Amino acid sequence: MATKTIRTFYNLCICVGMFINTDAFAQTWPNLPAKISGKIINGLNSNDSIVVNINEDNPKWSYKKKIVPINADGFFQILLDTIHQPSAIRMVIKGRNYMIFEREIEPGDSLFLEIDAVVSNPANKYSGYMPKYSGNNVGKYRCDDSIAIFRQGWDNQRKNLYNQFVACRYSDEYYTKLYEFLQTGYGKVIMILDNFKGQLSPAMYEYLKARYIAFYVPWSSTLRSEYSQTNNLDNKARIIKNFGRYQPSKLVVSPDIAGYDTFFLGHLFSHIQVETWFEYDGKKYSFKLIYEKLKSRYSGFLRERLLAYFLYWPGNMLYVENYDPADFAACLADAKSITKDPWLKKVLAQKTFLKSGTAAYPFALPDTSGKIVKLADLKGKVILLDLWGLGCSGCAQFYQLFEKEIQPHLANEPNFKFVSLNADNSTERWTTGIKSGKYTNDHHINLYLEGKGVKHPFAKFYSIVSAPFIILIDKQGNLITKIELGLSGAELLKTIKTALIAQ
Known part of the structure; x- marks a missing residue:
């Protein structure tokens, strides 16, 4: 089958549409401070402190580091200034190379943790140890812990599925089973999430629903990997045909909330990236093409977040061919002109286009x-x-x-x-x-x-x-x-x- 035929398959199979807000959900988070306090109950030395990395509404979309003291009785407290969205937080005891806490805190949270610094030293992230939580809005942590336990078995089942169908890899049957498995897994995750719905803020429920899509339906990245591992044109055409099974436009999540989660933004971006990669038969493509697709396919706050995400992270250039600085400058200027969200305006303002001919920093x-x-x-x-x-x-x-x-x-x-x-x-x-x-x-x-x-x-x-x-x-x-x-x-x-x- 010729490359031209593969592209014909692409045109027939890749059907996309605007992101649908079927829940008509627009509630987000208030602007409030947050607090994490707690106690280390074991394994503490007299000079220990906690290293906290947090993206506390950081317009640079990166982590800031704080050193938090621990008193003689093992107590500590972390106070966050007013935040308006979930802020990822990572905590380690200084000098040790494992996390004692890695979650997200919402505006208005007041959380108390009881952490066993000995037991929490895991061989892997899901070793079974969970800190004890108390305070308001802790349902999201208990929910996440329950889903992490589910994922251990789910990952093993996915490996078994790959092994079971290795003989008929690249067949329609293989992709049907794989897609059904991912959809079933996500469905079970949503059942767990629904069990905790009464313990979650409405905004956090929507936020987690979007995040778990990114974690449990890695359809785009999976098929891109499959595509790159075969030179058979019939296999490539079959992969492209099956790629069209999954359409983000049909997802039942709130774009007003989903746009806050960078994992979900990456999920949507990956879908367009892989779609374009298939369109160009595994070859690279222009930066501006992806920007225009993101801009035309989505709208409102979600579009603003996606465009900022695409422009901000260098890794998004990996599959771009003949990167043109003038294209980047034009896209950045366009994004700045259409963005309304104040926080994103700060993000884009800090993404500068370096002009040729200006004096380099005199290091x-x-x-x-x-x-x-x-x-x-x-x-x-x-x-x-x-x-x-x-x-x-x-x-x-x-x-x-x-x-x-x-x-x-x-x-x-x-x-x-x-x-x-x-x-x-x-x-x-x-x-x-x-x-x-x-x-x-x-x-x-x-x-x-x-x-x-x-x-x-x-x-x-x-x-x-x-x-x-x-x-x-x-x-x-x-x-x-x-x-x-x-x-x-x-x-x-x-x-x-x-x-x-x-x-």
């Missing part, structure tokens, strides 16, 4: 020997500056591309420098990353943001909220362009060589 940072390296020291060189963090998959992905497709062509070029800039909070993590060879190596210029991460003036200058952050600087110390993950090695090499030729 002066230590290398691994302690020597201070300045941007001015590198005048006359074209600089590819790469900010990374240990454990960042996108950072490792970019460096792998650099090593394979860029470095071999520039190894003997005296006027080119690769400058690696680490954003971790300890020199140990920095040196571990260098030694691993995944993010840089000791042949490059390796600098450190002095443990300040996104709070460093360098990061603030560029409004950096996540890694990798990659820019190309010309011989005069001016910005050429920001490099996105979607840019191919060939395009990046061409851009660097053009800069090397320029005076």
Whole structure:
């Protein structure tokens, strides 16, 4: 079957529509403070404290860190300023590498936790340990715990299903069984959720319903994986045909509430992304095309959240071909002009488009020997500056591309420098990353943001909220362009060589 026929299948099978608010539900959250207090009942040392990471209505859509003291009796208290939406919170005892609490708190919550720091050290997230909760609105935690227990068995059943149908993989029967399994699993999750409905705020009920769709109906990502693992054109056509079984437009959730959950936003975005990927037969596509699809397919607050989500996260560039900075600038300007939500306006205002020709930040940072390296020291060189963090998959992905497709062509070029800039909070993590060879190596210029991460003036200058952050600087110390993950090695090499030729 020819590629043209596959695209015909695509056009016949991918039917989409506007997101339907069948519940006509518009209630959200009030603007209220929140409080978490509690007691550590075991495994506490006299100098222990709690490290809290929270996205407390953070317009940067990222976590802020707080250090919360624990008194001699094991008590602690975390006070949050006025918040208007669920705020994700993660808690660890300083110096230990496991979570003692990871949930979301609503505006107006007053929660008390009793945590056994010994028992809560899990081999995996769902080891069976659940903190004791008391206070208002705790039904959401008990509900989440019940669903986490259900998921253990559900994950095993899904693996068994894959094994059972391995002989007829890519058949219509296989996809029918898989789709029915996912729908049944989600149905059981909703039954658990409904059992707790009386203990949940109306807004949180809708919020969790949307989130569990993202967790239990991974149809788009599953079929994209299937598609990438076969070269058989009949198999590809069958995957595309079955992709049309699932339509987000038919979901019975409130868009006013669902838009608050980033997992659900990712779910909707993934569906359009995979749909377009199928349309282009597994090849990359333009950034603007996805933006226009998101803009035309959804409306209201949900559309505003989706557009901001797409523009804000670098990982959304992964399948974009020939990333055009002018396209990004135009899409960002358009999103700013149509966005009404005040919080999202702040988000988009902090997403800046770096203009070519402006002076780069005049950094002066230590290398691994302690020597201070300045941007001015590198005048006359074209600089590819790469900010990374240990454990960042996108950072490792970019460096792998650099090593394979860029470095071999520039190894003997005296006027080119690769400058690696680490954003971790300890020199140990920095040196571990260098030694691993995944993010840089000791042949490059390796600098450190002095443990300040996104709070460093360098990061603030560029409004950096996540890694990798990659820019190309010309011989005069001016910005050429920001490099996105979607840019191919060939395009990046061409851009660097053009800069090397320029005076």
